[in-house]
Amino acid sequence: TNVAIGSNAGNDLTTGSGNVAVGADAMWFSSATSASNVAIGNGAGAGLTGSFNVLLGVNAGRSAVASGMIALGTNAANLSTASDTVAIGRTALPALTSGINNIGIGAETLLTTAPGYSNIAIGFAALRTMGDAEVPFVSDLKGTGNIAIGVSALYATTTGFENIAIGAPNALISNTTGNTNTAIGSEVMANNTTGNGNSAYGVAALQANTT
Numbered sequence: 001t002n003v004a005i006g007s008n009a010g011n012d013l014t015t016g017s018g019n020v021a022v023g024a025d026a027m028w029f030s031s032a033t034s035a036s037n038v039a040i041g042n043g044a045g046a047g048l049t050g051s052f053n054v055l056l057g058v059n060a061g062r063s064a065v066a067s068g069m070i071a072l073g074t075n076a077a078n079l080s081t082a083s084d085t086v087a088i089g090r091t092a093l094p095a096l097t098s099g100i101n102n103i104g105i106g107a108e109t110l111l112t113t114a115p116g117y118s119n120i121a122i123g124f125a126a127l128r129t130m131g132d133a134e135v136p137f138v139s140d141l142k143g144t145g146n147i148a149i150g151v152s153a154l155y156a157t158t159t160g161f162e163n164i165a166i167g168a169p170n171a172l173i174s175n176t177t178g179n180t181n182t183a184i185g186s187e188v189m190a191n192n193t194t195g196n197g198n199s200a201y202g203v204a205a206l207q208a209n210t211t
Helices: none
Strands: 002-007 020-022 039-040 053-056 070-071 086-088 103-105 120-122 148-151 165-168 182-184 199-203
Touching: none
Parallel strands: 002 020, 020 039, 039 053, 053 070, 070 086, 086 103, 103 120, 120 148, 148 165, 165 182, 182 199
Antiparallel strands: none
């Protein structure tokens, strides 16, 4: 049994059950077998292929191919093809093409992730440009296990792994491929790009360090 409220809501569901679609075009053109999804908002879950997703917001989870996903906010996790992710905020995690267990909370967090694994980004534009990553624990750890908390924390990181940046604004903002760095405080290691294994605590600590 499905519940659909709104123009074209759930229009193409045939065998999928347990779905709730509320809003114009919510779950429109979704896979006929998608099941147990909640999509609330105009266009939420439109074109979705997957089950057990919670999608709240205009176009949240639109055209996603994923299961076990939570997307809250306009365009959150739209076009995503990764499962078991949490995207909260406008345009959070919109282009995640593979990878699992990512959490993005805040507008434009993990905006260009394609793919990434086991990353946590909290704050506007945190981990915004995370890029290519290999499957973790198989060949290497690129793009995995990063924690970014604060506005623009780890903003430029593409393939760096196991970095921790906590501070608003701009903790490790310029880091691209640097690994295993820990930066705690505003502007800490703000100019580090490729340096590895550094630890800095306090406002602007190690700010001039680059490599």
